[in-house]
Structure formats: C-alpha cells, structure tokens
Amino acid sequence: MSHIYIYSPSSAVRDKAAFRRGVARLKQLGHQVEVDEAALASHMRFAGDDATRLAAIGRAAASGADVALISRGGYGLTRILPDVPFKRLAKAVERGTRFVGLSDFTALQCALLATTGAVTWAGPALGEDFGTEDTPDDIMEACFDDLLCGQGEGSGWQLPKSDLPDLLARRKGSDTEAPELQVRNALLWGGNLTVLCSLLGTPWMPSVKGGVLFLEDVNEHPYRIERQLTQLLHAGVLNQQKAVVLGSFNRYQLTAHDKGFKLQTVITWLRSQTRTPVLTGLPFGHLPTKVLLPMGQRVELMVKGRDALIFWG
Template sequence: MSHIYIYSPSSAVRDKAAFRRGIARLQTLGHDVEIDEAALHSHTRFAGDDETRLAAIARAADSEADIALISRGGYGLTRLLPELPYKKIARSIARGTRYVGLSDFTAFQSAVLAKTGAVTWAGPALGEDFGAEGVPDDIMEACFDDLVCGQGEGTGWRLPKTDGPALSRFGKPSAEQAPEFKLRKATLWGGNLSVLCALVGTPYLPAVKGGVLFLEDVNEHPYRIERQLTQLLNAGILGQQKAVVLGAFNRYQLGPHDKGYKLQTVVDWLRSKTRIPVLTGLPFGHVPTKVLLPVGQQIELMVQGRDALLYWG
C-alpha cells in the first residue's frame, strides 16, 4: 500500500464525479489516499487563489507521501513559479516523494528541474485518468504501479512506419532495413509544448544540453504546433538536444484552408530543420494510454528497427 496525496495546483476541479471516481479507483487498488484540504476549492478558473494553491503545494511537500498526484491540469502554475518552495520540494523528493502530473504541471516540473535538479514524473492526473468513465487504461495503471513499487526501469513503444526512412541516416540498418542506434547519457525532459514555450526566456526553463526532449499538446492545430516548435528552434533549444520525441498531439480539427497541411507536414518540416533524430508515437499526452517518464533523469534512448526504448534503470 502506498500513500498518495491528491492536491490541485492549477485549474479548479469542475468534474467532481471524475474526482470521486479517481479517489475510489486508487483506493480499490489498495492505496492510502489523502486529499488536500483545498483540493476542491475554486477561485475564478483556479483551484483557489495563488496563496491557497501555494499552500497546497507546500502541504504536499510536507505530507511525506509516496506519490503527490495532481487532480488535474488546466492553467495556473506559471503564475506561481517565483514563489514555489523549491527547497522544501527538493527535500521531499530526496525523502522519496514522487510528484506526478502532466499538461500545466510541465511548468512545475521544468522549474523544479531548473532550480534544484530534482526529478519529477510526467504521468497521469487523478480525474482525467483514474477518474475516467469505464475502466482506466491498463497500460497507464501498470506504469503507475511500477512507479509506486519502484520497479520501473524504462518504457518502449512501436515507431510508426513513417519514422523508418527519416531515421535511417542516424544508424546502421537492422534486419528490417530500418535504423538501429543508441543515445547514451542524455537528460530526459519536456512535457507540454505550449507550457514549455511560455517558459522560454525565463529562469524556469531548464538549460538542458545533450538531452532528449519529449513533447505533447492538446487542442492545438498543427500550424500552432509548428509555430511553437519554430520558437524552440530559433531560440537554439532544439539544436542543443540529442533527440526530440513526440507524443500525442490531438483534439484539433483541420479545415478546408489547410489544403493537405497536417501534423505529418509539421514533423517532416521539423526533421528538415534539425540534425537530430525526431521520433514519433510516444504513448504520452492527453490520451488514455500514457506511460510515466522521469523528468530530469539520465536515460538511454535505443532504436532497433521500429522498436524504441527509453531506459533509466
């Protein structure tokens, strides 16, 4: 049994039913769930005013929980970054608390990495994942269980067929005439693309060189994704990485004006502008099937044919 602390550092919880389902699901899995006193507070669009949410983060750090899990993302953490209790958060991580979340939580994770070097975890949120109607995704639950039990050593996925030709220049062909290569001693970092771009030029974006940058986003048209990737490219951030790994970019709608312009167009464009591998298909983002990723951890990235593996064991 693990001690899981639920708190709300970003947007207000509107779907109370999903919140309750998530709590019940975690308890059914055998976890001891503690709910922060302000988890369901609301102040305009936020889960309480800034002081309330900062206090909730501090309580999460003091909880000595095994997992500090956000209730949801949304928006709200970037305005808190100057006041976050970084030393308290880093001490709690050193004691064993693992902070888990995604989306707006990217701001927290990036700032903690930039200010302290501590590792946090990109993964599920309470309502969106454990509180989903029906049965939560089994891969997500298995990855979460690995984290809770301290057994997770890496994550693998099957690359789309379109990645093969684009990656062939980075390694020798395998038996499938697909690329085979390995990147060692790289810092894994990233998260939500929009949030990361909002941190460019601030002290809260980690200055990672020789890293593997993973990215995802939701409700963003491919041209907006390209515009944000352009910002990271022109800021020199992409050029300092060993690889870029793209997760899910979903819940957008193409229109007649696009005339064939789509997400693959953006991926092809990015590959034409960089000299590093750009992999796709990572099971992470605003999708039911998501893996957990250690933000700030040293990893290896291995590709053999269409099989990709991020290893941190």
Template sequence: MSHGHTHTPACSPDCNHSHHHGTKHIYIYSPSSAVRDKAAFRRGVARLKALGHEVEIDEAALSSHMRFAGDDATRLAAIERATASGANVALISRGGYGLTRIVGDLPFKKIAKAIERGTQFVGLSDFTALQMAVLAKTGAVTWGGPALGEDFGAEVPDDIMEACFDDLLVGHGEGSGWRLPVSDAKATPRKDGEAAPVFRLRGATLWGGNLNVICALVGTPYLPQVKGGILFLEDANEHPYRIERQLTQLLNAGIIGQQKAVLMGSFNRFKLVPGYDRGFKLQTVIDWMRTRTKTPVFTGLPFGHVPTKVLLPVGRKVDLMVEGRDALIYWG
C-alpha cells in the same frame, strides 16, 4: 511484454511482476485549474482506493476561484502541504492553467527535500511548469504521468497507465518501450549493411512536457538549460500550425539543436479546417521540423492527453535505443 514483440507500450522491459505490492500513500492536490468534473474526481479517488492505496485529499483540492483551484496563495499552500505530506506520491487532480502564474513563488527547497525523502511528484500538462522550474532550480527529478481525474477517474482506467504507475510505486519502473509509426522508420538514417536502422544514446537527461508551457518558459530562469538531452513534447487542443509555430520558437531559440533527440508524444484534440488547410497536417509539421534540425525526431511516444500513457522521469539520465520501429527509453 518483452521489448520488440509488442505493439502496445510497455512500462518496463519486463512487466511480469504482479501488481499488488502493499499500500502506498497518495496525496491529491490541485495546483492549477479548478476541478469541474467532480464525478471523475470521485471515481479517481475510489479507483486508487480499490487498488489498495491510502488516499489523502488536500483540504483545498476542490476549491474554486475564477478558473483556478483557489487563488494563487491557496494553490501555493496546497503545494507546500503536498511537500509536507510524507506521501509516496503527490498526484495532481488535473492540469489546465495556473502554475506559470506562481512559478517564481514555488517552495523549491521544500519540493526538492520532499523528493529526497521519497515523495514522487507526478502530473502532466500545466504541471510541466512546476517540473521544469524544479529541474532548473534544484535538479530534482519529477515524473511526467497521469492526473487523478483524467486518468484514474476515467470510466475504464487504462491498463498500461495503471501498470506504469504501479511500477513507479513499487520501484520497478525501469523504462518504457513503444512502436514507432512507419513514417519514423523511413526517417531514421540507416548505415550500410544494417538490417534495421539503429540509434543509441546513453546517459542523456530526459526532460520536457507540454509544448505550450515549455514555450511560455523560454527566456525565463524556469526553463532548464539542458544540453545533449532528450526532449519530449505533447499538447492538446492545438492546431498543427500553432504546434509548428511553437516548435519554430524552440528551434530558433537553439533549444532543439542542443538536444540529442526529440520525442513527440501525443498531439490531439484539434480540428483541421476542410478546404483551408489544404493538406497541411500534423505530419507536415513533423516532416518540416526534420528538415530544420540535425537532431533526430521520433514520434509515437505514448504520453500526453491520451488514456495510454507511460511514466517518464523528468530530469533523470536515461538511455534511448531505437532499432527499426522499436523504441526503448531505459533508466533501470
């Protein structure tokens, strides 16, 4: 899977190492919405065990209070148990909603200490709130990546997602490559004499996650003040006009203008209204955004509410290289 010769995302420039590197301890907990799909939860646990891992399930993982996986105190206690678990990975059961409610009460010191001791916190979607707050308050690195039910609990878990997760577990994760859509190649400025447009960034902080959640943190102490970074964004179930409205907020707040690049992951699971949108679609939003900022905007990042997702180190310094339609984020 060498970079530049593949149309599928690569977890690292060299994915040739074998994927059986001993048992890892994975702690499953539910900091957000209640688990409704118990079958997917069970399939996810079985899948991780089949991959050879020791899976520990938090005592409140299947709790339910209104739409939440237990009341606020229950979910905070679950996060504390995850920090004390000594696991290699603390993996969320699912996203949904619930972390912005308790973001100010998170045990920041304990989370940072756990990360220092080698527990990687992995998740996406609503988990963005914890990731942003931890980065803002402690500078600790977490991972944008899979959730138990949606990813490991799929009828057929995605190979690339599993390989990227394995790379993280064995410490081989060095980067992610992907192929940009044709529309991006046209948008990348080309210097005279270049065979293909080339864009290079070194040592920029990678941060971001769910667009809705990031917008909900603007103006609070829980959004990191990253300057000269690489902001990645994804969302699901949002109409393009709502995505545009939220991007407008980040533009007008000066956040996008302070970045060296913006990476757009997957924006999916929405319905356009025939006859009403009149050609207003997601690409319209991207094209418009590019007219509003000098910050380069790249799309097609394999991340979001999609089966094929790479793992991204949130808060880590990374290099970004784009050559023609080949993009590579590298932190090795």
C-alpha cells in the same frame, strides 16, 4: 499499500464526479488516499487563489506521501512560479515523494529541474486518468504500479513506419547491424509543448544540452504546434538535444483552409530543419494509454527497426 496525496495546483476541478471516481479507484487498488483541504477550491478558473494553491503545493511537499498526484492540469502554475518553495519540494523528493502529473504541471516540473535538479514524473492526473467513466487504461495503471513499487526501468513503444526513412537516412554508411539510434547518458526532460515554450527566457526554463526532449500537447492545431516548435528551434533548444521524442498531439480540428497541411506536414518540415533525430508515437499525453517518464533522470534511448526504448533502470 502506498500513501497518495491529491492536490490541485492549477485549474479548478469542474468534474467532481470524475474526482470522486478517481479517489475511489485508488482506494480500491489498496492505496491510502489523502485529499488536500483545498483540492476542490475554486477561484475564477483556478483551484483557489494563488496563495491557496501555493499552500497546497507546500502541504503536498510536507505530506510524506509516496506520490503527490495532481487532480488535473489546465492553467495556473506559471503565474505562481516565483513563490513556489522549490527547496522544500526538492527535500520532499529526497525523502521519497514522487511528484506526478502532466499538462500545466510541466511548468512546475521544469522550474524544479532548473532550480534544484530534482526528478519528478510525467504521468497521469487523478480525474482524467483514474476518474474516467470507463475502466482506467491497463498500461497506465501498470506503469503507475511500477512507480509505486520501484520496479519501473523503462518504456518501450513501436515507431510508426513514417519514422523509418529519416532514421535510415541519418545512419547512411554506418554499420547495418547497429541500432538505428543509440543515445547514452542523456537527461530526459520536456512535457507540454505550450507550457514549455512559455518558459523560454525565464529562470524556470531548464538549460539542457545533449538531452532527450519529449513533447506533447492537446487542443492545438498543427500550425500552432509548428509555430511553437519553430520557437524552440530558433531559440537553439532543439539542436542542442540528442533526440526529440513526440508523444500525442490530439483533440484539434483540421479545416478546408488547411489544404493538406496536417501534423505529419509539421513533423516532416521539422526534420528538414534540425540535425536532431525526431521520433514519434511515444504513448504519452492527453490520451488514456500513457507511460510514466522520469523528468530530469539520466536515460538511454535505443531504436532498432521500429522498436524504441527509453531506459533508466
């Protein structure tokens, strides 16, 4: 049995039924679930005013829980980053608390990595993943269980066929028996593309060279995704990485005005602009099937054929 602390550092919880289902689901799995006193607070669009959410983050750090799990993402962390107690969070990580979340949580993860080097986990949120009306995704739950048991060593997935021409072109003339891509001792970092771009030029943006950068987003049209990737490209971030790994970009609507411009258009263009290999298909983002990724951990990345593996064990 693990001790899981639920708190709300970003947007207010609107779907309280999903919140209750998520808590009940974790309890059914045998965990001790502690809910922060302000987890269901509401102030405008936020889960309480800034002071309330900062206090909740502090209580999560002091909880001694095995996992501190966000209730949901949304928006709200970037505005309070100057007052987040990063040293206390890093101490909590040293004591064994694993901070887990995604989406807006990227802001806190990046800032904690930039200021202390502490490792957090990109993974599920309570309502969206454990509180779904359907049965929570088996892969997501298995990855979460691996985290709790300390057994997680890596995440593998199958690349789409559209990734292969670029990979094969990059290894032209090399040993045909070698992996299409092999990266060693690279720092894994990233998260939500929009949030990450909002940190450029601030003290909360990690300065990572030779890393593996993973990205996802939701409700963003491909042209907006391209605009933000262009920002990372022109800021020099992408060319400093050993690989860029794209997860899910979903819940957007194409229009007749696009005239064939789509997400694959963005990916093809990006590959023509950067020397860094760009992989896709990572099962991570705002979708039921998601792996957990150690943000700030040194990893190995290997691609053989269409099989890709990020390994940190």
